[in-house]
Amino acid sequence: MSLLKSKAPRIREKRLDTLNAWLGSAESSIRELSGEETFQRIRTFSQSSQDDLLHALRLLAGVRESVVIIHAPRGCIAAGLYHKVASGAGRWIVTNLDQKDTIMGADRKLRKAVTGAYRQYRPEVIFIVSGPVAAINNDDIQAVVDELHEELELPIVPVYVTGFASRNAVTGYDTALHAILKHIVGTRGDGQGTTKVNLLSVVEHPDDRVESERILALLGVELNVLPDGASATTFRLAAGARFSFSLDQDSENYLGVILRDEYGVPYVEQPRPIGLGATGRWLVSAGKALGREDVALAVHEQQSEQVRRSLGDFSLAGLRVYLALSPATAFAVADLVSEFGGEVVGVTVGHLGKLQVSQLESLARRYPSLQVHVADGQPFEELNIVRRLAPDLYIGDAAHIGQAARLGIPVVSLENVPVLGYAGVTGLVRRITAALKNRSFAESLAGIRTPYRDAWLRRSPNWHIKKEVK
Amino acid sequence: MSEKRGKHIAIYGKGGIGKSTTTSNISAALAEAGYRVIQIGCDPKSDSTTILRGGNDLPTVLDTLREQTKVKIEDISAVGFGGVLCIEAGGPVPGVGCAGRGINAAVELLQDLKVFEEYKPDFVLYDVLGDVVCGGFAVPIRDGIAERAFVVTSSDFMAVFAANNLFKAINKYAPSGGARLGGVIANSIQHPYSRPLIDDFAGHAGVPVVGYVPRSITVAQSELYGKTVIEALPDSEQAGVYRNLARYIDENKDSVIPKPLNGPELKKWARTWGDRIFQVETGVVEKMESI
Numbered sequence: 001m002s003l004l005k006s007k008a009p010r011i012r013e014k015r016l017d018t019l020n021a022w023l024g025s026a027e028s029s030i031r032e033l034s035g036e037e038t039f040q041r042i043r044t045f046s047q048s049s050q051d052d053l054l055h056a057l058r059l060l061a062g063v064r065e066s067v068v069i070i071h072a073p074r075g076c077i078a079a080g081l082y083h084k085v086a087s088g089a090g091r092w093i094v095t096n097l098d099q100k101d102t103i104m105g106a107d108r109k110l111r112k113a114v115t116g117a118y119r120q121y122r123p124e125v126i127f128i129v130s131g132p133v134a135a136i137n138n139d140d141i142q143a144v145v146d147e148l149h150e151e152l153e154l155p156i157v158p159v160y161v162t163g164f165a166s167r168n169a170v171t172g173y174d175t176a177l178h179a180i181l182k183h184i185v186g187t188r189g190d191g192q193g194t195t196k197v198n199l200l201s202v203v204e205h206p207d208d209r210v211e212s213e214r215i216l217a218l219l220g221v222e223l224n225v226l227p228d229g230a231s232a233t234t235f236r237l238a239a240g241a242r243f244s245f246s247l248d249q250d251s252e253n254y255l256g257v258i259l260r261d262e263y264g265v266p267y268v269e270q271p272r273p274i275g276l277g278a279t280g281r282w283l284v285s286a287g288k289a290l291g292r293e294d295v296a297l298a299v300h301e302q303q304s305e306q307v308r309r310s311l312g313d314f315s316l317a318g319l320r321v322y323l324a325l326s327p328a329t330a331f332a333v334a335d336l337v338s339e340f341g342g343e344v345v346g347v348t349v350g351h352l353g354k355l356q357v358s359q360l361e362s363l364a365r366r367y368p369s370l371q372v373h374v375a376d377g378q379p380f381e382e383l384n385i386v387r388r389l390a391p392d393l394y395i396g397d398a399a400h401i402g403q404a405a406r407l408g409i410p411v412v413s414l415e416n417v418p419v420l421g422y423a424g425v426t427g428l429v430r431r432i433t434a435a436l437k438n439r440s441f442a443e444s445l446a447g448i449r450t451p452y453r454d455a456w457l458r459r460s461p462n463w464h465i466k467k468e469v470k
Numbered sequence: 471m472s473e474k475r476g477k478h479i480a481i482y483g484k485g486g487i488g489k490s491t492t493t494s495n496i497s498a499a500l501a502e503a504g505y506r507v508i509q510i511g512c513d514p515k516s517d518s519t520t521i522l523r524g525g526n527d528l529p530t531v532l533d534t535l536r537e538q539t540k541v542k543i544e545d546i547s548a549v550g551f552g553g554v555l556c557i558e559a560g561g562p563v564p565g566v567g568c569a570g571r572g573i574n575a576a577v578e579l580l581q582d583l584k585v586f587e588e589y590k591p592d593f594v595l596y597d598v599l600g601d602v603v604c605g606g607f608a609v610p611i612r613d614g615i616a617e618r619a620f621v622v623t624s625s626d627f628m629a630v631f632a633a634n635n636l637f638k639a640i641n642k643y644a645p646s647g648g649a650r651l652g653g654v655i656a657n658s659i660q661h662p663y664s665r666p667l668i669d670d671f672a673g674h675a676g677v678p679v680v681g682y683v684p685r686s687i688t689v690a691q692s693e694l695y696g697k698t699v700i701e702a703l704p705d706s707e708q709a710g711v712y713r714n715l716a717r718y719i720d721e722n723k724d725s726v727i728p729k730p731l732n733g734p735e736l737k738k739w740a741r742t743w744g745d746r747i748f749q750v751e752t753g754v755v756e757k758m759e760s761i
Contacts, residue, residue, distance in 0.1 A: 007613065142647070143642065146645065
């Protein structure tokens with residue numbers, strides 16, 4: 001049966017055994033994820049977490065000439081606002097569901113929003129994203145889609161987000177991609193043939209996009225980049241591309257898998273090109289798929305040599321590093337740290353599943369006791385771990401670095417920072433060097449008390465993570 | 471629908487109308503004819519499959535989900551008469567939660583457990599409470615789960631009213647990929663006017679009546695033994711009625727989009743029948759002439 005037949009994809013927990021709560025060594029993490037059955041963990045105390053609505057809206061904001069209608073009560077626009085601020089992209093409308101709508105259904109309001117959005121913006125595609133209310137009362141979005149799709153003659157794509165079905169917010173990417181493929185690309189075999197290669201880019205820094213496209217252009221390949229910055233035509237073209245190529249194995253996974261399984265487009269998966277080694281492997285794998293491996297090797301040799309020269313004697317030897325990033329970035333940055341002789345002592349990632357096993361295996365060989373912490377929005381747990389590990393350097397997103405800095409640890413923020421390719425290595429090394437040299441920032445913050453009592457911090461870091469035994 | 475998936479059929483009707491009895495007897499008759507059958511009770515009362523299982527207890531899907539997170543098919547199913555795989559969706563504790571979402575969650579779980587792929591049924595019958603067609607209860611007919619629906623009704627006006635509501639739901643969802651109507655099953659036929667009344671209503675809504683099930687003591691008797699009529703009294707006339715219904719469902723692929731009556735039309739139609747029945751009862755008209 002076609003995977004696209006259902007309204008929404010299977011949630012990450014079911015599709016990839018993805019965990020959102022876990023603390024263990026790299027080796028025990030592999031055992032957990034490679035066993036016959038992966039047991040979900042629950043938190044008995046949780047501080048905050050993102051949900052799939054946020055991720056779905058983030059992805060859709062990147063689709064060109066589109067309008068997003070958030071079919072939900074007005075509070076749900078907070079999710080839209082977040083991305084408006086974060087990316088500055090996307091146009092959206094909220095249907096402002098009220099008490100009466102939850103009882104009587106809100107198809108009239110939705111119809112009005114769709115026709116209003118169409119008249120005002122003349123988009124190429126309109127997305128209708130449901131929120132928890134529509135998911136609970138089963139509001140009839142499909143009827144509006146069917147009716148207006150013909151009348152307005154443009155794709156109207158229902159994106160069935162619940163906000164509660166999955167504990168892993170990344171499911172929102174899958175849900176949005178499922179809807180796009182189902183309603184824009186259509187059934188198997190509809191894709192037009194093209195010599196282009198799909199570059200799967202979900203949420204990348206603009207400079208990272210430029211750098212990855214620059215490197216691949218050196219192989220003489222024409223790219224069809226999606227979903228970020230893509231139009232409806234880009235998606236249709238994707239179904240007939242030569243192959244799909246990775247930029248972020250985790251975020252893009254559903255897109256690569258469906259293009260492969262439903263439309264027969266081979267999916268070349270490769271860890272993110274962060275660090276010289278990983279960039280080389282990434283480039284060579286693209287070269288292999290194109291039959292231009294020798295060109296890729298030559299390009300890598302030339303480009304990496306330039307970078308090496310610019311780095312001088314930069315080294316992380318003897319330094320213990322902690323990472324708190326998205327899974328694909330965290331494991332790729334771990335490679336970079338290792339490349340420069342550093343030791344990764346721990347990582348905090350928002351989720352962890354079968355997709356990360358091979359990278360975990362490679363890490364576990366180098367650092368068997370590496371601590372793997374899976375948490376989205378749990379600063380207390382992370383603080384507890386980082387205090388115990390006392391790393392020499394902390395690399396993380398904006399949400400994480402503040403409290404690490406208050407422990408007196410030099411921090412490097414990767415929030416809104418390009419990291420990919422050869423340019424990424426140079427930039428990242430410059431930031432790390434600056435953080436290690438200028439320690440006064442962290443030292444002056446070191447005296448600030450944490451918001452947690454000592455009794456709390458004496459508890460084991462996984463005190464609140466419990467195995468679901470039922 | 472692919473053949474591997476089997477035929478998925480939803481049977482709706484007002485509560486207490488004999489829907490579960492009818493569904494169970496159809497399941498039993500299909501199983502007796504050699505088909506692999508799954509019957510899924512989609513009613514918080516969770517008594518759909520009782521007479522297929524000899525009255526034994528069966529934990530519902532939602533009760534099991536409440537108690538444990540890893541659910542296996544063995545935990546929530548029982549094999550009943552003729553090998554029918556019996557499943558009860560169940561519901562929340564009365565007075566709390568949302569039963570409609572419960573049905574949604576139960577069906578999703580069955581899909582996750584790959585029950586249909588592994589059991590490879592020829593027929594899956596969903597026995598759905600049809601008093602209230604809120605979004606949740608319409609799940610089996612609106613999300614492409616069942617391809618055909620049958621509506622059970624008696625000649626009582628409230629049962630006809632519920633059937634008409636179900637027609638509205640089918641009429642709404644069928645054009646966007648929801649189930650179409652296979653027909654009406656006329657149940658508890660006991661008065662002379664019952665059959666013509668249901669025929670007339672079905673005619674107005676443009677739907678076929680696919681079978682007439684007379685009210686029979688054999689049904690009550692079999693239920694007291696915790697069995698279907700097919701099992702308890704296989705040679706009875708009533709068993710033949712259920713076998714005919716099963717045969718119809720098996721052999722006939724026809725389906726329609728019903729044209730439900732609107733409020734005033736239904737009221738007017740009902741009044742006409744009230745007058746006709748009154749005339750017969752009071753002897754104004756003899757020998758059912760008004761009917």
